Amino acid sequence: MKKSFLKIFSVITVAVTIISCDKDFNSIGSDLVDDPHFDLESVDDVPLLAFSKRTGAVQANNLPINALGVYNNPKFGKTTANFVSQLELVAPRADYGTEIEIEPNDSVYLYVPYFSTKKVVDNENVYTLDSIYGDVESTINLKIYENKYYIRDFEPNPNPSEVGSYSQKYYSDDKNLVESNLTGFQLNNGSNTEENSQFKFKKDEIIIYKTDGSGNFLDSSGAITTDPAEKVVKEKLVPGMWINLDKDFFKNKVLLANPSNLINNSLFKDYFRGLYFKAEENSGEAGVLAKLDFSRGYITVQYHSTISTVNTKRSVKIKLGGNRINFFDNDISGSVYETGINNSNELTGDERLYVKGGDGAVSYIELFGDDADSNGIADKLEEIRANNWLINDAYLKFYVDGTHMSATGVDQPKRIYLFNAGDNTLVYDYLVDNSVSEDIKKNKFIYGGLLVKENDQYYYKIRITEQLKKWINSEDKFLKSDMRLGLVVTENINLSVSASLRYPFLVGSDIQKNIPLASAINTLGTILYGNHVNVPEDKKLKLKIYYTKPN
Numbered sequence: 001m002k003k004s005f006l007k008i009f010s011v012i013t014v015a016v017t018i019i020s021c022d023k024d025f026n027s028i029g030s031d032l033v034d035d036p037h038f039d040l041e042s043v044d045d046v047p048l049l050a051f052s053k054r055t056g057a058v059q060a061n062n063l064p065i066n067a068l069g070v071y072n073n074p075k076f077g078k079t080t081a082n083f084v085s086q087l088e089l090v091a092p093r094a095d096y097g098t099e100i101e102i103e104p105n106d107s108v109y110l111y112v113p114y115f116s117t118k119k120v121v122d123n124e125n126v127y128t129l130d131s132i133y134g135d136v137e138s139t140i141n142l143k144i145y146e147n148k149y150y151i152r153d154f155e156p157n158p159n160p161s162e163v164g165s166y167s168q169k170y171y172s173d174d175k176n177l178v179e180s181n182l183t184g185f186q187l188n189n190g191s192n193t194e195e196n197s198q199f200k201f202k203k204d205e206i207i208i209y210k211t212d213g214s215g216n217f218l219d220s221s222g223a224i225t226t227d228p229a230e231k232v233v234k235e236k237l238v239p240g241m242w243i244n245l246d247k248d249f250f251k252n253k254v255l256l257a258n259p260s261n262l263i264n265n266s267l268f269k270d271y272f273r274g275l276y277f278k279a280e281e282n283s284g285e286a287g288v289l290a291k292l293d294f295s296r297g298y299i300t301v302q303y304h305s306t307i308s309t310v311n312t313k314r315s316v317k318i319k320l321g322g323n324r325i326n327f328f329d330n331d332i333s334g335s336v337y338e339t340g341i342n343n344s345n346e347l348t349g350d351e352r353l354y355v356k357g358g359d360g361a362v363s364y365i366e367l368f369g370d371d372a373d374s375n376g377i378a379d380k381l382e383e384i385r386a387n388n389w390l391i392n393d394a395y396l397k398f399y400v401d402g403t404h405m406s407a408t409g410v411d412q413p414k415r416i417y418l419f420n421a422g423d424n425t426l427v428y429d430y431l432v433d434n435s436v437s438e439d440i441k442k443n444k445f446i447y448g449g450l451l452v453k454e455n456d457q458y459y460y461k462i463r464i465t466e467q468l469k470k471w472i473n474s475e476d477k478f479l480k481s482d483m484r485l486g487l488v489v490t491e492n493i494n495l496s497v498s499a500s501l502r503y504p505f506l507v508g509s510d511i512q513k514n515i516p517l518a519s520a521i522n523t524l525g526t527i528l529y530g531n532h533v534n535v536p537e538d539k540k541l542k543l544k545i546y547y548t549k550p551n
Helices: 005-011 175-179 247-255 265-271 336-342 379-387 428-432 465-473
Strands: 041-043 048-054 066-073 077-085 098-101 108-113 116-121 124-129 132-134 140-146 206-209 233-237 240-244 275-281 288-292 298-307 310-319 324-331 352-356 361-367 390-399 416-420 448-454 457-463 484-489 498-507 510-516 525-529 542-548
Touching: 048 336, 048 352, 066 132, 066 140, 066 275, 066 324, 098 247, 175 275, 175 324, 247 298, 247 310, 336 352, 336 525, 352 484, 379 465, 390 465, 390 525, 416 448, 416 457, 428 465, 484 510
Parallel strands: none
Antiparallel strands: 041 542, 048 361, 066 077, 066 288, 077 275, 077 324, 098 298, 108 240, 108 298, 116 124, 132 288, 140 275, 206 233, 298 310, 352 361, 352 525, 361 484, 390 457, 390 542, 416 484, 448 457, 498 510
């Protein structure tokens, strides 16, 4: 029975003991010495066919990580990522008081932390930004607007016979739903151009100092000070997007709103439908794009008001919660990627495989070749079965095309991911691998897929030992579609659910309706060597099998 990613993951629990790992994450051969493949037979001439397909628009609502910015890749073209999010009051039904004013020393600001790592140097926190692509010193023109399109939870016209059709799906090309409803003005309209027209993803720690109700800095005794050395630190924040927003807008939209719109967040999200973040390329700039967890972001509205005869400074906190959508515009005209993906041939296979996240491309690998006797089982698989081999190890090794991927301005994906394309399920090696790393993005390192550099050559290696055993031992006589693997880039190896395609397409006789969610949130791409006859032998994609012959 074909199962979804979630169903398979929930019903299979397997314990794996990791005995040894070399630099290529080799896990077998605990009873062998030195070379883990010592004294094993091997074969690497298993027939396979590899080609690529463009996915078109992908489901892009409520992704765990979202992209924002403009990324120019000399091989894959330009990607522009925009974002919309609903908002939620941290404290609905609050009493904001009377005589409400946002005074000159009050602020209305947005903060969204970046992914970063910290080192302490000379008692100072020094940060390195993560998940930033392109030229980190480049600027973009960032515009923030009130969103007036209601982002639904549920599909108004579901198909009762289709599982999952009741949940609303939005896609990466749905930008016009929001932009056609933009009637307000830009909210990040301050005089500091670093917060709008010259926005940059900065690595500086954000320091907030203690002040009195009038905005004066305080020293350790609570007295007003103008000496920078005497200012008292109230809070330190990791580097992030810090943008001042229009005070009058938030005063009228939130503080002076009809209380009936603030009773709960369901009503609030219909009344104030969120913020839209629009990125534009600046002329002469290389462009930069960041991956952000907007769910960690919030808006703080500072104001003064009177409650029980006391007039003082107060604040309202609004988080970027609820539904959200990431939009991608891809201009691939004239790129190597456009030429390659448009000329992909699933009958002869390709010299180069193009794998790209977001609204990108998936590569497919069909294993074991022809079924000449038309019995539903590939001839090579029948041969392996007949030999009664004990499979010790099996993996696919994908060599990166350094001619293209070593070019200046090209960021390489740190990981790729294989799945069963025939029924859109996890490969068994992924399921049984419980290996963990300090960096969670490197979990399941025995299964593999991590980018490796060896002798100036980059490659990815993915183990399919357990999957091969399943194919060999299966009683299913119609395995042709089940022996097609899909290859995507991944942002997070721990994500094992699917995202829908707006326009399903055929691969062989199978309709591809989904791709792994991990690919939908990664905008990078890579170019790999295929198994075509024109590919140099030492760069060809091959399935390497180590086995033991029966006694």
